[in-house]
Amino acid sequence: MATRVALIGANGHGRWHRRRIAELSGVKLVGLADVQPIDPAPDAPAFSDHRELLETTRPDVVVICTPPHTHLPIALDAIEAGCDLLLEKPPVTSVAAHETLLAALDEAGRSCQVGFQALGSMAWARFRDALSPKTSGLSAVASWKRDDSYYARSPWAGRRVVDGRPVVDGVLVNPLAHAVMQALAAGTAAGAGRPRQLQVERYRVRDIEVEDTAFARITFESGLPLLIAVTLAGEDFIAGEIEARGPDGTAVLEYPTDRLSLPGSGPPNPGSPASGPPGSGMVEVPGRTDLLSDLLRHRAESTPLLAPLAATADFTAVLEALTLPDAPEPHRIKSYVDGPNRTIPGINALLRRAAAELRLPSELGVPWATTPYRRRLPVH
Numbered sequence: 566m567a568t569r570v571a572l573i574g575a576n577g578h579g580r581w582h583r584r585r586i587a588e589l590s591g592v593k594l595v596g597l598a599d600v601q602p603i604d605p606a607p608d609a610p611a612f613s614d615h616r617e618l619l620e621t622t623r624p625d626v627v628v629i630c631t632p633p634h635t636h637l638p639i640a641l642d643a644i645e646a647g648c649d650l651l652l653e654k655p656p657v658t659s660v661a662a663h664e665t666l667l668a669a670l671d672e673a674g675r676s677c678q679v680g681f682q683a684l685g686s687m688a689w690a691r692f693r694d695a696l697s698p699k700t701s702g703l704s705a706v707a708s709w710k711r712d713d714s715y716y717a718r719s720p721w722a723g724r725r726v727v728d729g730r731p732v733v734d735g736v737l738v739n740p741l742a743h744a745v746m747q748a749l750a751a752g753t754a755a756g757a758g759r760p761r762q763l764q765v766e767r768y769r770v771r772d773i774e775v776e777d778t779a780f781a782r783i784t785f786e787s788g789l790p791l792l793i794a795v796t797l798a799g800e801d802f803i804a805g806e807i808e809a810r811g812p813d814g815t816a817v818l819e820y821p822t823d824r825l826s827l828p829g830s831g832p833p834n835p836g837s838p839a840s841g842p843p844g845s846g847m848v849e850v851p852g853r854t855d856l857l858s859d860l861l862r863h864r865a866e867s868t869p870l871l872a873p874l875a876a877t878a879d880f881t882a883v884l885e886a887l888t889l890p891d892a893p894e895p896h897r898i899k900s901y902v903d904g905p906n907r908t909i910p911g912i913n914a915l916l917r918r919a920a921a922e923l924r925l926p927s928e929l930g931v932p933w934a935t936t937p938y939r940r941r942l943p944v945h
């Protein structure tokens with residue numbers, strides 16, 4: 566019998582989920598819910614209230630792809646209705662909400678996969694397996710460009726709080742959330758324990774409430790440092806690179822493209838189009854398990870989930886730290902190049918240098934640098 570799947574939040578990224586559900590065999594889309602008119606037109610019963618959808622269509626699995634500040638109440642309603650969840654990232658916006666959701670899942674015997682899809686790649690599995698307690702430093706670098714239309718896309722774009730609830734659309738925990746999640750998971754895979762200390766400098770070139778550029782140093786229990794350097798005001802595009810330094814060299818994972826370079830391993834097919842530029846050693850490692858398929862398999866065969874809610878605890882602890890009352894507002898950078906995309910001159914070199922030296926702009930003598938915000942991350 567087909568698994569009954571419903572989608573809550575059908576526009577925006579929900580359209581990608583609609584296409585994915587339509588492609589999967591053994592799945593029936595039983596309903597869509599959105600508070601706005603659904604575009605393209607619904608191909609299943611549509612509802613403007615998710616509770617009505619749950620009651621009327623009785624889904625087995627619900628995909629939740631609404632703005633972050635709405636995730637918790639919708640997820641709790643879906644669990645109460647007996648559903649397993651594919652919940653988009655960021656799953657929740659506080660450690661308390663994370664624990665509330667975990668407890669509700671536990672009590673109801675339900676499962677929740679979180680939409681960190683890069684955790685389902687073969688490239689990630691190989692990168693992770695190459696890490697060890699000898700890993701001495703981690704970094705994550707990404708340089709993206711976002712124009713005015715990006716910040717006009719949704720009522721929650723660029724916002725810190727919506728309807729009195731944190732939505733936190735900053736670069737660290739939304740557009741480049743995958744970089745942060747992947748790098749935190751790398752620390753765990755290296756046996757470094759939990760992240761304990763956060764030092765973060767957040768910047769913006771736009772009139773937004775959150776950061777579009779950020780540098781964060783996270784120190785794990787073992788002392789392993791992770792430097793995250795990301796921007797939406799970048800020069801040349803850097804898709805997203807996680808680097809791990811070890812005694813034998815550096816492993817690099819470009820997580821959006823599943824390209825990988827491991828120390829001591831040249832490209833298996835140096836002439837193949839999937840290989841990176843000569844000398845880069847980057848090779849595409851094909852193969853991704855889709856998170857909804859993985860959830861369906863988990864339901865059928867009790868296999869472990871690729872991105873279970875519990876595995877996102879450290880990500881949520883970092884996110885929450887940015888919402889606390891003593892967390893400073895992102896510092897405004899006045900010197901940027903204007904245009905459809907605002908660009909910070911020299912930003913790519915700075916991202917690379919920060920990652921290489923595991924240091925923050927304030928420690929690198931950058932003239933516009935601000936004082937880092939320091940926070941001990943909660944033990945949970």
Ligand SMILES: NC(=O)c1ccc[n+]([C@@H]2O[C@H](COP(=O)([O-])OP(=O)(O)OC[C@H]3O[C@@H](n4cnc5c(N)ncnc54)[C@H](O)[C@@H]3O)[C@@H](O)[C@H]2O)c1
Nearest residue numbers: 574576577578579599600601630631633653654655680719
């Ligand atoms: N995994 C990824 O790579 C990825 C990519 C993009 C977005 N996302 C995540 O997906 C989620 C949605 O992002 P988006 O960019 O599609 O946002 P969006 O604002 O474009 O779309 C969200 C949709 O949810 C609807 N909605 C809002 N409140 C609702 C409610 N209470 N009930 C039903 N529908 C409601 C809105 O009307 C809208 O159609 C966010 O958590 C975002 O971070 C994940």
